[in-house]
Amino acid sequence: MIRGEQKMNEYHEDERTELKRELINDIKCEIVAFLNSDGGTIYVGVDDDGKVIGFDDYKIKDEMDLKIGNWMQDSFYPKPFGLIQYAFNKDNVLVISVCKGTRKPYFLKDKGPKPSGVFIRVGRSKRKATNEEILHMIMESHNYSYEDDISNEQELTFKEFERTLDENGIKPTSRLMNSLGLKNKHGFYTNLGYIMSDQSNIVVKLAEYDDNMNFKIKKSFGGSLVTILKNVEEQAERLNDLKIIIDGNTFKRIETKSYPGASIREMIMNAICHADYFIHSNIKIEFFPDKVKITSPGGIFNASLEDIMNGVQTYRNPKLVHIFDKLGMIENFGTGIPRTIYSYEDYDIQPEFKTTNNFFVVTLPNINFYNELESSQVNTKNSADGRLNDRINAQNKTDGRLNDRINAQNKTDGRLNDRINAQNKVDGRLNGRINAQNDADGRLNGRINTQNDVDGRLNGRINTQNMTDGRLNDRINVQNDADGLLNARENEQNNMDDQFNESISELGKEILMIIMQNPGIRIPKIVIKLSDLGQTASYSQTRNCIRRNLLDYVERRGSKKSGGYYLKDKF
Numbered sequence: 352m353i354r355g356e357q358k359m360n361e362y363h364e365d366e367r368t369e370l371k372r373e374l375i376n377d378i379k380c381e382i383v384a385f386l387n388s389d390g391g392t393i394y395v396g397v398d399d400d401g402k403v404i405g406f407d408d409y410k411i412k413d414e415m416d417l418k419i420g421n422w423m424q425d426s427f428y429p430k431p432f433g434l435i436q437y438a439f440n441k442d443n444v445l446v447i448s449v450c451k452g453t454r455k456p457y458f459l460k461d462k463g464p465k466p467s468g469v470f471i472r473v474g475r476s477k478r479k480a481t482n483e484e485i486l487h488m489i490m491e492s493h494n495y496s497y498e499d500d501i502s503n504e505q506e507l508t509f510k511e512f513e514r515t516l517d518e519n520g521i522k523p524t525s526r527l528m529n530s531l532g533l534k535n536k537h538g539f540y541t542n543l544g545y546i547m548s549d550q551s552n553i554v555v556k557l558a559e560y561d562d563n564m565n566f567k568i569k570k571s572f573g574g575s576l577v578t579i580l581k582n583v584e585e586q587a588e589r590l591n592d593l594k595i596i597i598d599g600n601t602f603k604r605i606e607t608k609s610y611p612g613a614s615i616r617e618m619i620m621n622a623i624c625h626a627d628y629f630i631h632s633n634i635k636i637e638f639f640p641d642k643v644k645i646t647s648p649g650g651i652f653n654a655s656l657e658d659i660m661n662g663v664q665t666y667r668n669p670k671l672v673h674i675f676d677k678l679g680m681i682e683n684f685g686t687g688i689p690r691t692i693y694s695y696e697d698y699d700i701q702p703e704f705k706t707t708n709n710f711f712v713v714t715l716p717n718i719n720f721y722n723e724l725e726s727s728q729v730n731t732k733n734s735a736d737g738r739l740n741d742r743i744n745a746q747n748k749t750d751g752r753l754n755d756r757i758n759a760q761n762k763t764d765g766r767l768n769d770r771i772n773a774q775n776k777v778d779g780r781l782n783g784r785i786n787a788q789n790d791a792d793g794r795l796n797g798r799i800n801t802q803n804d805v806d807g808r809l810n811g812r813i814n815t816q817n818m819t820d821g822r823l824n825d826r827i828n829v830q831n832d833a834d835g836l837l838n839a840r841e842n843e844q845n846n847m848d849d850q851f852n853e854s855i856s857e858l859g860k861e862i863l864m865i866i867m868q869n870p871g872i873r874i875p876k877i878v879i880k881l882s883d884l885g886q887t888a889s890y891s892q893t894r895n896c897i898r899r900n901l902l903d904y905v906e907r908r909g910s911k912k913s914g915g916y917y918l919k920d921k922f
Contacts, residue, residue: 367391384470384477385449386457395445405443455488502545511575532670612694617687622647859900871915
């Protein structure tokens with residue numbers, strides 16, 4: 352059975368599932384998106400609502416089989432050997448299963464490795480990759496390490512980092528800098544050294560909002576990454592409110608933090624250690640009345656969300672993790688998410704984790720907010736119930752008095768009947784007594800109308816209670832609006848797309864990696880390094896490849912004699 356096969360009428364779209372009515376050319380873009388992301392399944396012959404259309408005609412099946420076979424041979428580059436399977440299931444639906452690719456970026460052969468030909472999966476839809484995302488995929492496929500790459504900045508100081516080392520009884524020596532990976536074997540500062548230096552441009556933004564999404568606190572933390580971590584943790588702890596109540600039964604003191612256990616510290620540490628610092632985006636920590644949201648650049652590294660939640664350890668920045676561990680700033684690192692989930696075990700609300708290709712988002716609910724909201728709702732209901740009971744009791748008293756009056760009236764009616772029977776012989780006096788009875792009935796109707804007024808006032812009070820419930824719903828809707836605003840801001844973060852007109856050949860990819868690893872290198876040395884990699888290219892071939900394919904990524908700096916090629920600053 353093909354992975355992802357479903358029963359009749361159980362098809363639905365999600366992050367790894369796409370439904371298509373027909374085998375159209377757009378499906379090629381969907382395949383590329385799944386190859387460049389985490390894989391997925393495409394069902395052809397199913398409407399968007401999950402209704403199965405299917406293909407019963409064997410001739411049509413043969414034509415579709417031939418068409419997709421031709422796609423596999425001619426439409427994609429690199430060729431996705433062994434990554435795509437396709438077959439018809441029992442519903443006569445064509446199932447195309449796509450595995451995660453290992454030679455990214457995959458692109459449409461007729462478009463080339465540019466945004467018009469490279470697609471990625473974001474949520475339940477595909478989009479064109481940006482130039483930066485394409486470059487990132489090239490580096491990943493060549494086992495590029497941001498930590499180990501040579502920093503563009505070599506005039507670095509480490510006062511803040513060395514102060515932290517001293518605080519932990521560690522002497523900051525040149526040998527230590529090399530062993531930690533802040534310098535490479537040739538004595539050049541690495542990117543790891545840069546983000547640990549006083550000159551680091553890494554920024555972590557922290558904000559607190561009120562109920563109307565106005566800023567209460569807005570701060571940016573910069574400098575050495577160890578200093579950033581200390582300052583951010585300190586500020587976050589200030590915002591982790593402690594609520595104290597006395598149990599009415601046991602008279603014990605009960606303390607509850609808004610974010611239980613070490614959950615908020617674990618998630619801040621996770622964001623800083625696992626961030627993709629190659630992506631030019633900031634780590635954001637946002638405190639709302641009901642939650643805190645932590646967003647870090649870079650999706651999950653070499654694992655799925657399910658793997659991470661089960662405690663699987665993967666490290667995008669292993670040397671950075673080692674430094675924090677050496678400084679005693681990490682406890683049981685790699686188990687942060689399972690431990691965070693466990694800290695909410697006693698509560699009905701749970702943390703949320705979302706991941707895309709470019710971002711990882713953690714949302715921690717505010718325990719005290721939800722406890723107060725629940726308590727407020729219970730008290731409001733009890734108060735309303737109490738007032739309603741009082742009104743019902745008052746109504747019952749009124750009903751009792753009315754019954755007494757009705758019983759008295761019945762006695763009067765009995766006596767009246769006796770009198771009527773006695774007065775049958777005397778017509779004049781009988782009519783007078785009948786008129787008197789009519790007056791008594793009028794007074795009874797007045798009393799009944801008074802009772803109806805009482806019932807009306809009770810209904811008015813019940814309607815007032817309903818208005819109170821409506822105001823509570825309005826407050827909940829305000830919160831939902833705030834979440835909508837936040838989602839809109841998140842969507843803005845993902846709206847990146849530039850057009851790029853030149854294709855990158857396989858030779859271009861190798862040259863690009865050589866320039867990134869050897870800033871300032873000249874063409875003769877590029878030719879030598881290509882030869883070491885088993886790639887044969889002449890001086891003119893190398894020069895022409897750079898001029899035709901790579902000028903959007905690299906630039907030549909310096910004089911004709913001493914100058915060389917560098918990666919452009921924007922990358």
